[in-house]
Amino acid sequence: MDIFGSLPYFSESSVDNILKDIRLVLTSGRLIDGPYVQEFERKFAEYNHVKYAVAVSCCTAALEISLRHFGLNGREVIVPTNTFIATPNSVIFAGGKPVFAEMNADTLSIDVDDFKRKVTSKTAGVIVVHIAGLVCPQINELKQFCDEKGLFLLEDCAHAHGAMMDGRKAGTFGDSGCFSFYPTKVMTSCEGGMLITNNEQLAEEARCRRSYGQNVEKRAVMLGNNWVLNEMEAAVGKHQLENLEVFLNKRNEVASWYESALANVEGITLFKTPENFRHSYYKYPVKLADRLDRVKLGYLLKEKFGVEPGHVYYPPCHLHPFYMETFGTKEGDFPVAEQVLKQVLCLPLHYGVTKENVEYILDALVSCIEELSL
């Protein structure tokens, strides 16, 4: 049996509806800048209760556009070291310098105290990442601090479609929320991204920047790129959005199966989701005991049982060769991230995971842990 770590889901009726829409796109000849992008944007804004949603080619573009809005000019942007490299990369693309902050061991998100320590006169703002789909529980504290210091707060919501804290959606706490629709994500448009905001100027700028910086009169008024989401991608995204609540319910159900199955497995500690949160469960991370080697365990799971493991994230950004060579970051800079992430393993989580799969994964895990403990 092969159980993939992540897998996009399209029901039969969804495939039929998408194919109908793609036929309409192709026969209309309007492959970009048409009604599907507009509808997807309108529905995504409505879903998140924000004024504006601007569709772009990927989350990294949404991040760069948001950063460019604040005009970095070499200033620093604080990013958690525990994120995908796209987050700090976007700061460099936008002309700033990424400065890493430590991770909170309980949430895998940014350590807010370390973030505060890293703020200097050169800091322009911060990007918070809702790791695995849990809204950073200190987001209100972060926002208040940023407001007091005149810093921007961007939310990297690549994992957090529909995730909520106190009934409020991820991406609506800061200046903008940046989503990814990459195939592994909670919902997909094949490739794609979305920027949501209540800031009219930022939304207008985003529309301009995604089209090489051209305004509606086709004059280049700022620096931009080709960051367009095409009509076929928007059609796919629109249908996925219609199913997002169903996807989220299923992901939460799978997580609850894992929670009961793994409650008493020696060597595994579960992460807690506070009461007032809705997790999007992009990933299901668990923490392994120090005596267990995550890489070996992952290898055994895959090779012996066909269970594909994942991680969020190893290595942390500051230990990627590019960042070490360019910014001089090194082993020992962020001891919490370095130590904890070595022990964090993600179990398969997507719409297609069944209760039987979870039971099988439990048996596989117990067997691999026993083998490693010999």
Ligand SMILES: Cc1ncc(COP(=O)(O)O)c(C=O)c1O
């Ligand atoms: C936390 C995080 N930020 C940004 C990205 C980049 O997303 P995209 O590939 O849509 O640019 C990803 C994608 O995996 C991610 O996980």
